[in-house]
């Protein structure tokens with residue numbers, strides 16, 4: 274049987290290992306860390322790309338389609354809570370400017386449901402989004418908050434009571450943009466791969482050298498200080514922000530960016546459950562977008578698209594002529610591999626809390642709960658705003674996973690399968706398969722158990738392993 278090597282056990286590498294493993298291929302997944310999916314954060318599903326005003330409608334439609342498939346693949350990792358989009362008064366944009374795109378997305382979603390009812394994973398297409406005028410908001414403000422909100426209106430009640438209504442433009446928009454949980458994704462792929470006999474998972478295994486043969490590749494890897502050499506028929510580079518290092522090992526040129534970013538974990542004594550809230554703002558300015566992401570038990574993850582919160586000075590770097598691997602400043606590499614000082618965690622988390630408190634005033638008494646979720650990601654090509662990307666190929670037997678968002682993993686899997694069909698490694702009729710046999714049998718309970726263990730091991734609060742809502746918003 275043909276042997277496939279996958280270097281990198283993030284969401285890209287682990288998902289393609291699961292996918293090809295389920296097709297019956299012999300796959301070996303190499304991951305230098307002890308556990309899978311332990312890279313940069315993954316918290317928003319991006320079912321419609323509504324968090325990005327700056328990207329094209331086509332990218333948003335691609336993200337919508339891909340997200341629907343990701344929900345079907347990893348349902349236990351999805352947090353089914355909606356997102357409220359707010360245009361603040363100090364922003365140049367208007368909520369009305371967002372309507373044409375929302376309508377396009379709604380129509381696209383409706384077409385996808387007409388094609389296959391199984392695509393209805395975000396509820397009815399007519400309920401993809403809803404707008405709230407000032408009068409609607411004031412009416413909801415007089416109602417009681419519910420412990421387990423189910424409808425858009427029920428989720429909106431606590432928003433109307435929490436945000437400073439003088440600082441927002443109307444209408445507010447609520448959309449079926451769900452959350453996705455990195456610890457639960459990690460639990461899914463860990464359990465899933467355990468069940469596939471033809472999938473060999475090598476954790477704590479660093480690939481150090483690759484040489485090209487006429488009909489494959491020879492990989493050298495270090496596993497617990499022992500050096501191993503093995504030949505493979507096909508190579509998949511899923512090394513995330515280190516993908517350029519593999520290209521360099523192979524002497525291949527590929528342009529890409531690498532960006533270091535962070536999101537902050539806070540705890541708020543106000544235990545009301547809010548949905549995700551996005552306050553738009555221009556990226557890289559002091560008014561950069563603020564993102565408020567709920568977890569259970571009063572935990573909130575915060576992004577602030579300013580240079581002193583989520584973004585970092587010179588944190589975005591691009592590859593140069595002599596190397597396909599963009600050179601991230603040493604101080605950010607150290608943060609990734611050695612961690613943060615307590616002072617840095619406190620300083621940036623406090624700024625993140627203040628950034629959110631501009632719009633949710635009572636959030637000012639939130640506290641730092643743990644180290645941030647952080648890391649570096651790659652963006653292929655020359656456009657650093659690209660958000661929907663999947664894979665590129667070089668030669669007949671080499672694929673590079675280049676996802677920017679987790680939702681793109683199935684588009685990536687299809688493209689790689691097509692390449693493997695051309696090589697005669699896979700039967701044509703398996704193209705576009707969506708088996709996910711073993712993942713479908715997982716329950717909320719077994720995923721939560723493993724996700725909690727991963728949270729503890731990675732030194733994050735256990736509550737980050739759970740979701741705020743496990744059923745569709747109506």
Ligand SMILES: Cc1cc2nc3c(=O)[nH]c(=O)nc-3n(C[C@H](O)[C@H](O)[C@H](O)COP(=O)(O)OP(=O)(O)OC[C@H]3O[C@@H](n4cnc5c(N)ncnc54)[C@H](O)[C@@H]3O)c2cc1C
Pocket residue numbers: 280281282283284285286303304305306310311312313314315316317318319478479480481511512513514515532533534535536646647648649650651674675676677678679680
């Ligand atoms: C702050 C922040 C927030 C984000 N939020 C979201 C979000 O909400 N939603 C979303 O979809 N995306 C989000 N992203 C992007 C997302 O995290 C990445 O796009 C995604 O993790 C990429 O997955 P990957 O598998 O390609 O890479 P990674 O997760 O980086 O995995 C690559 C793996 O390869 C391993 N590796 C590298 N070199 C070798 C080697 N030589 N040998 C063995 N192993 C190796 C690494 O250890 C790593 O585990 C965010 C990114 C950041 C930085």
